[in-house]
Amino acid sequence: MKTAVDINCDMGEAFGRWRIGDASDADLMAEISSANIATGFHAGDPNLIDETVRLACSHGVGIGAHPGYNDLQGFGRRKILGTASELVNDIVYQVGALREFARRHGASLQHVKPHGALYMEMAGNPELARLFVDYMRKTAPNAAIFCMGGSVTDQVAREAGHPVIREFYADRDYDDSGSIVFVRDAGRPDPAAIAKKVLRACTEGRVRTVAGNDIDIAFESICFHSDTLGAHDIVKTMRKALIEAGIRIVPASELIA
Template identity: 50%
Template sequence: MTNHLDINADMGEGFGAWRIGGDIDDAIMALISSANVATGFHAGDPSTMTHSLQEARRHHVAVGAHPGFRDLVGFGRRHIAAAPDELVSDVLYQLGALRELAAREGMAIRHLKLHGALYMHAARDADFATELCDALLQVDAKLPVYCLAGSELDRVAEIAGIQRVHEFYADRDYDDSGSIVFVRQVARRDPDAVADKVLRAAQQGVVETLSGKTLAVRFDSVCLHSDSPGALEMLTAIRRRLDDEGIVLRSPGAG
């Protein structure tokens, strides 16, 4: 059982006049401890990124870069066949963009979390995971990486001595292998049921799979996607349940 927990969500996933998930980012920011800010390739633009940074600062939320494939049309959820070195350069480009905007706000980037199809690519592709970790060691060896436990990125980052932050998915189902069941259309979920799931995972270290099996889980952070239907209601219920149990919200880099 833990007495503290990180909650992370993807923020700033709009582009210009368009907002993904409605106008609830600011409300969600008040309920989380870590924000993954879109960095321009799958979503986000300089003004949107700046707004997300300012809201994160206002709510004392740790900010991380959320780079994706160069895929605005597909929201970064389509795989793009590219060489590892090209993808690593794309990641560093996006990290640098957010880092400079954050510096102007007097803020530091606290973690890196890849987005969508690029996140899953790093989980499977050892060559990309290796080149990415090599690059991170050069630009910021102390920057934690959010990743799937047991993935290629997790394995390579551990060898490289890079801090990993393993995630538990509040708004996604698990299969009996412990893998996340990804679907194109995410159904609206009962907020109280999601809150119960998170609390059980935090206190007992288990999750119920789609088949009804009880599976052990170990994690450092709870992820809830801000574009999931009912995201704000789910986060509100999670925070209420955690607060009632005396579980404090804390980002991985906090003391």
């Protein structure tokens, strides 16, 4: 039974005047404890990064960089071929941008969470994970890496002694291996069903897979996506269920061992 969890959400995922999803970042920011802020490659632009960082600061939300593949058209959910070194250089570029905006507003970098297809690629790519963790050890040794428990990213970071926050995906399904099942369109999930799933994960450490089996799941942070339809209702319902069960919502920085 967990006594405290982080709730994180991917934020600032727009570009110029173009917006996605049906919930505003301002509404969502009031309900979460950590924000993964898009850094310009899969979504986001300088003005939006600045706006989102300011919003996070005003709500006391932990600030994280959310670097992705250089793929605005595909929203970073398509794999882009490149060497591990090239991909990590893209991450360095994006994290640097977000960190400067955080510094501008008197904040620090709480975490880094790769986005979408890059997150999944790193989860199974030892070379990419090692180069990324080496970068984090040298430049942000106290900033957590957000990843799936048991992934290559998780294993490499722990071996290097780097702080890790494992995620539970509220609005995504799991397969029997413990990996999330990515879909292009998640539709409009039932907030009550998601809250029930999250509460079970927190109290029992178990989740039902798409094959109908129960598997163990270990995590410190609960993730949901701002572009999922009904995101505001999802996080409000989920948060209410957690608080009523006596589970506190805290920034990820408070959960790092």
